[in-house]
Amino acid sequence: MASDTFYLRQTPLVVLLPPRARAGVLGWLRANLFSSPFNIGLTAICVILIAWVVPPLLRFLLVNATWSGDRAACLPSADNPHPGACWAFVRVWLSYFVYGFYPIAQRWRVDLFFVALAFGIGWLAWLRAPRRDVAALYFFVVLPVLSLILLCGFPLIGLPGVSTVLWGGVLVTIVVATVGMVCSLPLGILLALARRSQIPVVKWLAVMFIEFVRGVPLITVLFMASVMLPLFVPEQLSPDKLLRALIGVAMFASAYMAEVIRAGLIAIPRGQYEAAQALGLGYWRTTALVVLPQALRVTLPNIVNVFIALFKDTTLVFIVGIFDFLRTIEAARGDPRWTSPIVSITGYAFAALFYFVCCYGMSRYVHGMERRLARRSG
Amino acid sequence: MVQGSTDAADEKARPEVAVEIAGLNKWFGEFHVLRDINLNVARGERIVICGPSGSGKSTLLRCINHLEDWQTGRIVVDGIELNDDPRQIVAVRRDVGMVFQHFNLFPHLTVLENCTLAPIWVRQMPKRDAEAVAMKYLERVRIPEQAEKYPARLSGGQQQRVAIARALCMNPNIMLFDEPTSALDPEMVKEVLDTMVGLASDGITMLVVSHEMGFARQVADRVMFMADGQILEINEPKAFFAHPQHERTRLFLQQILH
Ligand SMILES: Nc1ncnc2c1ncn2[C@@H]1O[C@H](COP(=O)(O)OP(=O)(O)OP(=O)(O)O)[C@@H](O)[C@H]1O
Ligand SMILES: [Mg+2]
Numbered sequence: 015m016a017s018d019t020f021y022l023r024q025t026p027l028v029v030l031l032p033p034r035a036r037a038g039v040l041g042w043l044r045a046n047l048f049s050s051p052f053n054i055g056l057t058a059i060c061v062i063l064i065a066w067v068v069p070p071l072l073r074f075l076l077v078n079a080t081w082s083g084d085r086a087a088c089l090p091s092a093d094n095p096h097p098g099a100c101w102a103f104v105r106v107w108l109s110y111f112v113y114g115f116y117p118i119a120q121r122w123r124v125d126l127f128f129v130a131l132a133f134g135i136g137w138l139a140w141l142r143a144p145r146r147d148v149a150a151l152y153f154f155v156v157l158p159v160l161s162l163i164l165l166c167g168f169p170l171i172g173l174p175g176v177s178t179v180l181w182g183g184v185l186v187t188i189v190v191a192t193v194g195m196v197c198s199l200p201l202g203i204l205l206a207l208a209r210r211s212q213i214p215v216v217k218w219l220a221v222m223f224i225e226f227v228r229g230v231p232l233i234t235v236l237f238m239a240s241v242m243l244p245l246f247v248p249e250q251l252s253p254d255k256l257l258r259a260l261i262g263v264a265m266f267a268s269a270y271m272a273e274v275i276r277a278g279l280i281a282i283p284r285g286q287y288e289a290a291q292a293l294g295l296g297y298w299r300t301t302a303l304v305v306l307p308q309a310l311r312v313t314l315p316n317i318v319n320v321f322i323a324l325f326k327d328t329t330l331v332f333i334v335g336i337f338d339f340l341r342t343i344e345a346a347r348g349d350p351r352w353t354s355p356i357v358s359i360t361g362y363a364f365a366a367l368f369y370f371v372c373c374y375g376m377s378r379y380v381h382g383m384e385r386r387l388a389r390r391s392g
Numbered sequence: 393m394v395q396g397s398t399d400a401a402d403e404k405a406r407p408e409v410a411v412e413i414a415g416l417n418k419w420f421g422e423f424h425v426l427r428d429i430n431l432n433v434a435r436g437e438r439i440v441i442c443g444p445s446g447s448g449k450s451t452l453l454r455c456i457n458h459l460e461d462w463q464t465g466r467i468v469v470d471g472i473e474l475n476d477d478p479r480q481i482v483a484v485r486r487d488v489g490m491v492f493q494h495f496n497l498f499p500h501l502t503v504l505e506n507c508t509l510a511p512i513w514v515r516q517m518p519k520r521d522a523e524a525v526a527m528k529y530l531e532r533v534r535i536p537e538q539a540e541k542y543p544a545r546l547s548g549g550q551q552q553r554v555a556i557a558r559a560l561c562m563n564p565n566i567m568l569f570d571e572p573t574s575a576l577d578p579e580m581v582k583e584v585l586d587t588m589v590g591l592a593s594d595g596i597t598m599l600v601v602s603h604e605m606g607f608a609r610q611v612a613d614r615v616m617f618m619a620d621g622q623i624l625e626i627n628e629p630k631a632f633f634a635h636p637q638h639e640r641t642r643l644f645l646q647q648i649l650h
Contacts, residue, residue, distance in 0.1 A: 285494055289490075289492065289498070292457055292488075292490040292559075293562060295510060299514075307500045308500050390542050
């Protein structure tokens with residue numbers, strides 16, 4: 015072997031830069047916005063739309079907005095002939111939007127509940143967090159009990175009871191949505207499994223429940239839960255109004271969830287069941303360890319779809335006289351001391367912002383999770 | 393009957409017959425897929441099953457671990473009679489490993505987790521021990537370095553070797569192989585067959601549905617030919633290949649060996 019042959023490189027490799035047009039802002043623009051006549055056209059349309067919508071929106075929401083004062087400050091005046099959003103209204107009413115009529119002296123309990131919930135969600139949602147099994151235990155066992163004690167009260171340890179009639183605003187929206195989501199997943203899974211069961215009774219019960227609940231609007235379910243239940247159960251025994259609504263929402267969400275999950279179950283090939291059975295795994299272990307993890311992953315986008323729909327559907331509980339977030343805004347904007355078109359628009363804009371932030375947050379989070387999952391099985 | 397003679401000493405407690413099939417009949421609806429099957433497989437014996445497509449080979453194999461039900465006849469595996477009692481079925485399945493044509497690995501679990509799932513949940517083995525056993529068998533099939541990967545990242549041959557390791561982790565006495573190499577590209581067939589030849593030399597009882605006649609010659613104690621749900625012919629490989637008794641066997645072998 016000649017002595018000038020080496021197996022290891024002796025000189026560093028010349029670094030080749032990517033061709034100029036593909037790198038940097040210009041390259042990105044060219045690749046994404048101006049790659050074809052069709053794309054150029056689309057880009058132009060989008061630019062026009064943005065120019066049309068965004069400046070007036072910003073002007074209304076920020077530039078011309080009124081940040082403090084009372085109703086009069088929000089009305090057109092000499093130095094502000096086209097007033098924008100009346101954030102002063104939101105500021106004054108904010109605590110009502112968040113807590114409803116929850117007694118002021120006890121609102122720290124609601125705050126604590128929000129913190130405990132956010133902590134649980136953060137722990138569960140952070141995929142690389144330590145001890146996520148403990149997180150699940152916390153979220154599904156500790157948190158519900160803690161929340162119940164905190165929010166409803168527990169006189170024995172010095173927390174006076176607070177009737178759910180006084181609850182309102184974001185508190186109610188979050189409670190209804192969380193209970194709905196947390197119940198709908200396990201119930202939906204059970205219903206979906208039941209619907210695929212070999213046992214006819216189980217199967218037909220599941221089919222009947224799912225088809226019945228899906229076949230009527232949520233409003234009807236809520237109405238039945240709140241109006242018809244007292245007809246059969248004596249008034250003293252009939253459960254709390256909020257609880258009835260919670261049951262209605264949970265039932266409704268479960269029925270939808272069941273169908274979403276069933277679609278995921280159908281997508282699992284027979285070979286997976288057979289491999290698990292051949293290894294000696296029984297029905298429940300096959301389901302829990304092999305089938306469900308895969309089915310849930312396939313259906314993740316649809317599950318979140320149900321969650322988002324549910325989150326927005328919680329606004330319907332107002333129909334049975336519960337003051338959720340949107341209803342508190344409705345009530346506040348009707349207050350004679352404030353009522354004006356600008357105030358109404360501001361209230362709705364605020365509500366839209368709240369719902370959008372929550373739903374978009376869920377959507378983004380799951381999008382990230384999907385990408386993570388895709389990377390591993392690519 | 394030819395016997396796999398290696399380490400029979402520690403197997404004394406178990407019955408000499410690993411699998412006993414008597415008068416087995418099975419129908420799919422109107423279709424008579426298995427007709428009066430009688431077969432005794434001795435402990436440590438290796439049987440290769442061949443036959444035309446649709447002859448019921450897979451179905452027969454799947455009856456042995458009760459993935460398929462049947463109408464008449466009896467199957468006794470390792471002294472356990474298979475009936476509708478779920479406990480008996482699980483007992484048999486713990487004892488019988490199966491390798492499928494399409495691997496059927498669990499795509500959401502890593503290779504290592506695929507191998508430890510059943511030992512942990514069926515045998516209640518501590519995780520640490522299960523992982524040690526799994527690594528032992530992954531080394532055995534020569535892919536320990538893939539343990540942390542997901543199955544989708546492996547080649548077909550590697551996946552099938554993982555499937556073999558996964559079955560071995562349950563420490564089965566009997567292994568069923570349903571066309572383990574027929575979904576593989578030709579260059580991967582050999583690595584899987586080599587793994588199986590290695591197993592054969594351990595004296596594990598094997599029933600292999602395969603058309604790899606070289607493999608059959610090398611390791612089989614008996615070769616069995618099925619057609620139309622019947623066992624047409626079963627014989628030692630030498631005799632089977634040299635003097636097939638049945639006209640259909642002859643034709644089939646001609647086709648398969650060109
Ligand atoms: N679940 C089922 N329902 C109805 N018929 C079936 C079912 N499974 C298999 N069959 C039929 O039973 C017959 C035997 O099938 P089997 O899979 O045992 O054949 P095989 O010998 O393994 O064939 P191959 O070499 O193609 O795998 C085939 O005709 C098949 O169509
Ligand atoms: Mg087959």
